[in-house]
Amino acid sequence: MRTELHRDQPDDRSTTFTVTVDRDDLSLTETPLGVVVRLTDFATGGAPGHPALPVTRVRIAAPDGQWPIGLTVEREKWTRATRGLTFVAPAQHARPAARITHVHCDADCSCRREDRAPIDSGFPAPPIVPPDVDAYLAAAEEPPPVVRSAGIETVGGIRIAVIEISPVRMTRKAVLELCTAVTVTVQFGPEPAIDDREAAAAEFRERFGDAFDEQRLQLLPEALPVTETESVRLRDVVRGSVLNPEVVGKIELDWPRFEFPSAYVIVTDDYTWNPMTLTRGAPRPGVVAQFERLAQAKRARGITARVVTITEILDGRWGDFRTGSRDLAEVIRRFLVAKRQDWGISWLLVGGDVSIVPARQAAGGMLGTVAVGTNAKPDNGQSFWTGAHLRIHAQALGDWWGNSVDNRLTRISDGTLIPYDAAGTSGSASPGWYFTTGDDYATRSATPTEWIRVEGPQSLVATPLQFLYAWNTIPTDFYYASLSSFLIGTRRIDIGFFSFTLPWVYVPEHAWDAAGNGLYGQNHADGTDIDGVVLRTDLSVGRAPVEDAAQAAVFVDKTLAYERAGGVWGLLADRDWPRRMVLVSSDWGGRTFLWPTAAATPGDNQFVTQAGQNRALLKLTAAPADYTWDLIARITETDRRELPFKTDPSASVRGWYYAMSATDARPSAIRIPLFFTTLTFPVPSPWIVVHGAAAERAPQAYEFNPQGAEGSMADQERLRKQIRSEVPGIDRFSRHYEDERDLSWFDRWSAPVQYLTESGLRGGLDAAPHLVSLSGHGSQSGVAHLSTGMAAALRNGTPGFIGYADSCLTNGFDASDAMGEALLLNGAGGAVGYVGNTRFSWIGVGDDFQRAFFHRLASTRHLGLLNDSRVGVFGSTGYWSGYDRWQIFSLNLLGDPELRVYRAAFPRLVLEADLGHGLLRVTIERAEPVPGRPGDPGPVEGALVHVRAVDGHGEEVVLETDADGIAKLPRKLRGRAVEVTASHGDAAVSVLELAGRDG
Template sequence: MRTEVHKTKDNSVCVSLHFDTKGLTLSQTPFGVIVKLEDLNSTGEPGTPALPRIQLRLALPEPFWPGSLKIAEDNWELVTDAGTLVVPAQQYRPGGSGEFQGAHPAGETALHCAGDCTCRTIHRPDRSPVDEKDKLPAPPFTPPIPEAYVEAAKNPPPIVQAVRIETIGANRIAVVEVTPIRYTLKGQLELCTHVQLAIDAVKTPCMTDKDQNEAIAEFSKIYGKDVDKSRVIPEPERFISGSAEASRLRDLAISQVINPIVIGSIRRDWPIIELRSDYLIITDDVTWDPVAITPGVSRPGLIKEFERLAEAKRARGISTRVVSITDIVAGRWGNFRAGSRDLQEVIRRFLKDVRVRWGVNWLLLGGDTSIVPVRRVAGALEGGIDPPLTVNPPANNKSFYTGSHLRIHAVNPGTWWGASTDNLLVRPDTGALIRYDAAGTSSSTSPGWYFTTADDYATRSATPTNFVRVEGPSSLVNAGLQFIYAWNTLPTDFYYASLTSWVVRTRPVRFGAVTFQMPYVYTPPHDWDAIGNGVYGQFRLDGSDMDGVNLQIELSVGRAPVETAAEANTFVNKTLAYERLGRLGWRAANRQWPRNLVLAAADWGSRAVFWPTGNAVPADGQYSHDATQSRSLLKRDAAPGSFAWDVIARITEDDRRVLPYKTDANPVVRGWYFATSATDPTPSRFQMNIFGTRISWPTRSPWVIIHGSLAERTPQLYEFNPRGADGSMADQEILRKQIRSELPGIDRHQRFYEDEFDLPFIDRIAAPVDFLTVSNIRSALDAAPHIVSLSGHGSSNGCCSLSANTASNLTNGPLGFIAYADSCLTNQFDEQDSMSEALIKNPNGGAVAYIGNTRFSWIGVGDNFQRAFFHRLTATRHLGLLNDSRIATFGTSGFIAGADRWAIYTLNLLGDPELRVYRAAIPSLRLPLIKVKLRKPFIRILGERKVPSGPPVFGDPSPVKGALVHVRQGPKLEFTGVTDADGVVFLPEGRFEKGELEVTASHDEYAVVADIVQVEG
């Protein structure tokens, strides 16, 4: 996609978008055509055509708002000659570990060896054994919905449509969705090669009492109660504490919009801050009970260790303070406990206050969740029960309404489901909570749910079962419901970052000839719980908010997941080592270190092997042979999640035969197909009328029939393998090329892929690549890379052959790497202890920072967030701001935007949010003088000069102008100055005594230097 911004005479915005047929790929499969367009995601509502879409952001100049959207011109080109059946979009799938199917008959079902163990010979030579424990099942296949395809041809979506209005700093941002491929009435596909769109700019219209009253009535209807009028107002402008925050917001806007030229300069009228603290560390020397808001076990020494980090920040000119939870709760800075439900709300209310009074921009949570609690919110995915059907008793994970109560057969409504009285039951459309009825008081007028002993739903059970009875009014319970359980309850530190809580609705306001959608907001009494049911952060599957969670960030937040002073010492040491490129004497060698990148990918694909069984009907991961019918029958645990597969008969280790896919059941024809069931060997098909003809379309199922020679029907085992490059590796290759283009200074790449054999030749030779094994990834990490990107199925114990145990024992030294994982659960820091925590706490190596998911990641979604993270590095170096890029990624993954909101909550940063990430080899500052005279004392700062041509090398040091120099002697004597053109800063004469003087020098273009000099007479 190519964009072109046009100049306009007024304040409107005009942009042209160009889509080239060279970037279009149409891949024919037995199940339809997979459509891909470069830079876009192919998505849609499950069962509808999966067509490419993209959301774009266009900035309006200050102080204007976006008005009407117009299409000035558009050009279309046919890309298929006949009616084309595009594969239907599918439900998102979690990227958790354990996708390998097929236990060896001897019983090896768990991860029993290292990835490079000799037992790999029982698997494909290019694959490693995978953990079968806690396998994440693929969601069921969603067949095409005929009416949706007909509708897509009759009424295709507009090429460009408005989505929402956002605010970044002082600029209003129009978010639009572009759908450049559509159906014609004959079922052909056509591509929009060029479209020009224009957005009018309008001034903020005036509000009337009538407008506000209508907004109040709407909010009252939503929440079923009278809403306090004072809590409903037009959306206010964001409070900006000063030039530092304004600069960050401006950089954010520039990096996110396609017309950055309209982003204005930074304003100068800043609020007066009573005692500025740009950087805030919240910690304590005790654990806390967040519900009772009472202290617990002593953890001495944490405050002292984080004071060391605060001193280092102040030495770089960043105002910093450390506050204890004890002082916050005691009311030292105000009474934040009164009216708060728990400790999380106390801390949040404190932060909202001091952000304005102190100008806080960076927040480090100095402790594990036992010290600084995490907020847990309700996820909109998983645990769903469809609206009631007419079958009684209901089938698995279905419901039936009797006229007086609802019956739910909850066998496995969500991944890793566990029936428990701790689970919550909610209406996913309204957020209404139906509480567990422990006392037996629920009725048709008093909502509640409980377990029953059997499928007659008559007898209450005190212990959990699969049978759930729901009492309450028909208007409440005769509907689709959702269980909130352990794995769709999302731990998130975003609660401490997004401090504005309101529910947004728009009201049409007339402004001249333009009808403008003005946003109104309702501010709830308890942030993130506008519904008022004690369940925080509820949202719908489409990503829309119900509880007042505003997707904007006031504070960049990181967490130090430590519980002891020793762990805090390690965290601070590694942070300072990164800033200073290690200890004195190492800097010359380490200045090239930022160039090093490691990419690892474990397969997303549901690769499976099937072992022979003597049973007529095979179990999951097995096959049976029927000699009388000249066929074999394979059984998967579920229909596969993608559309292109190879079935391989492994006759011997040296004789592996790829069997072709076929569409008929004739045993004479060699090949394989999906069968209808174990007892019905006919091909599984789906028929529908579309584009004027009846189409019989093969569908996937868990059953596979194989015809062929006797050897091909009775092999050692069968392999069911995704065709072509695995999606995880493909995601990493897109990222590698992005980094190569946008961040050319990070140019030393190492790759470790499970599917490296499927790399195209041109990509294989682009950088070193090897098979992903435990020993390979460990050797690469012990060699001290700078950036590590992991992609693949994961768990709290790790991913990509990197376990928590390996992470704890890495020996890459004090220069920790920055790791990003597009994977499930590797950052599950609310448990003891995840792989991310092991990396952070390792005193001999590991990571200085980690970004990953506290719960499931979603395949096809997480990679968008990772690319946005590294794209943001082109605009800012601060680690927290890189992770904050996830906000702008909302809505980019397609129809189920709830997966985007889920990722915003679960992608948490372990590490210093202010840490400046290196983008290339970095020169060092130097202190040439080791002695300072009492009379006319001064400090000289030199810096290495970059040689203008060739690879990144540095010449002789020269004076550095504009370096910030901080000197400290003892606990009270401090001075800060800036070097002149000669690299010199003069110290006040007579202020310092003989002895040691701590000197720290910093500059944006150099690594920090901190050293000791002697003051002499």
């Protein structure tokens, strides 16, 4: 997709741009379940069961003081994308990128044979959602407009029009059309009138009833920066996200009077803490002292910084944040809300693992759901109202499901908590749930079972419900990043073609818990908020997952080594280090072999040749969860025949289809009448019927194999090309792919690539890359052969790489040392920063967040701001937005949020001292006239030089170099032992220690 701004606008009351799409960028993949439509730079998706078509969003910033008020679409150019009948595959639920076991073997392992590959299949995917007939009819009858308003965003007072583009549509004749060009004009106007308070109060009063407190109703607050540097960073982020960055000027400040400015705050302690009772636990002496070193290094670069202990917060040194708080996380958050204004906080480092500084446990809107059923003995995942109580069959309600008294049952519509009845006191007027001994739901069970009985009024319990359990409850530090919490009215105000939400908001008593039930961050599967979570980052947050002073020292040493690029004899000598990136991919899924059996009915992953019916009957373990599969008859080692998918069950037609069952060979399918034709949609089942030549009905084995390049590898290749285009200074790629054989010829030769093995990956990581991107099924113990053990044993040297994993659980810091923690705490290598998921990632969703992270590197260097990009992805992945909200909670940063990521071979500052004259000189290497041979150093004007006495008196002074690169040392510091720190622009920080006259 290309976008071109029209520069001939007569005034600033409108902005016009043209979107162009190349036909060659459109990919139509035939699958057994329909055509998968993909378009470069677009996400393919939709509501489950609806046609999955490409969509993307672009943003246009309004001039200062203006609002988007109108949208004009013209000069649409459409072309046929298909000729005959085309059935678009329906959108599906996202699939968790988790795994049960590790792939254990290398390419030369004795267990690695063609018929026994190391399959790592992950968790069972949700079942295929069949097409919604009404949705397909509506898509053909009234296709969505190619361009529509998706709302208005506000960043620092700047109004941004969000515009959704849908360039592919279905016609009534089941033909696809592509819009190759369209011109869009956004009109701007003055601020609209605000709706009256009473309308908002009535809305919230209806929702909360007697619990509504009108004093908590207020106008939608503006999120304005509180420091000049924050304003500049915010401006750069906005410029990087809109098509018209030139209209984004200086962002207005909310000018506070700082009692003591601290842009960078570290919250830590020398003790562990009980987060519920707010009582001290085991001592951790020396942790605070180590983080004081980091704060001092920040101040040496001109960043105001301080360390704050939990003890000080609870003792009320800066105010009473304890009264009215439920737990320690709320105490810390209330402290941050107040001190962000008083101190101008921009960066927060959470200084400790969860035993020292807790994370908030947020509710995921996915998994654990219970639908209302009609069977007196309900099927798994369904309920039944008997007229007196509710029955729930909870055999397996989600990935890693486990029945437990710690699970929490909620009503989906409004988040109401139905408590576990431990005492046996629940009844028709007193809601509660408990386990029973069997499917008659009559006898209470003291131990968990799959049969659950719910007491309470029908209006409360006979409705869709959700269990929150260990694996859809998400540990998140986003609670400390988003410091506003309010519910926005559901009514919307229209401004021409645009709309925004009712500007009156309700602020809950406890942040992130508007439902008032002690659960935090509840939301619906479609992403709709229940609890007042504002998807905005007020602070950039990172965590140092340390348990003691030794680990804290490792964290601080690596952070400082990165800022200083390892020192004079460290990475500065390796000019290519910032340019190097390793890309790793293990397959989301693998091929399945089906073997012959003499039994009349085949078992899982078996087949039987039924000569009398001229067919073979195959049995998979479960129905496939996606479309892109091929069936291959392996006659011999060298004779492998791909069989076509078919819908005709006739034995005279060669191919295969999904059958109804072992005893019903009819095609498993539904029919959709679409105006002048009828489309047949195959419904996957575990049963497959094969027709063809005799050898094809009785081969050595069948291979059920994914089509084309594996999805994880395709995601990594898309990321590689994006980085090469957007951040050209990062250009030395090496790749470790499990599916490397399916790379195109051109892609294979674009950068070194090898088959993913444990030994090969270890060698690639020990070679000291700067950036590492990982993709594949994960767990807390690792992903793609990078296990916790390997992470702790890497010897790539300090400071280590910056890693990002699109996989599940690798950053589960609530467990005892997940893989991400092991990388950070490795003093001989590993990582200096790591972004990964504390819970599940979602295939097809997580890669959008990954690309957004690296896309922002083109406009900002700070590691925390890169991870903050996840908020902007909400609503744009093509899946239900509940998956997006989940990822925002789950993606957490381990590392320093202010860390400036190198984007190319960095310049080197040279710091010299003329002690006799009290002069400090800062120069910088010029561009290399000959590769490998730096040019003559030149003076640096405006370099920040921080001088600190280290002889116990603690004097500090900040200087700035003149046009000759000179800064004069004050007389009071001459002759004394001092530490000098120089910083400037993109250059690595340089530190020089000068001994006193007696040193």
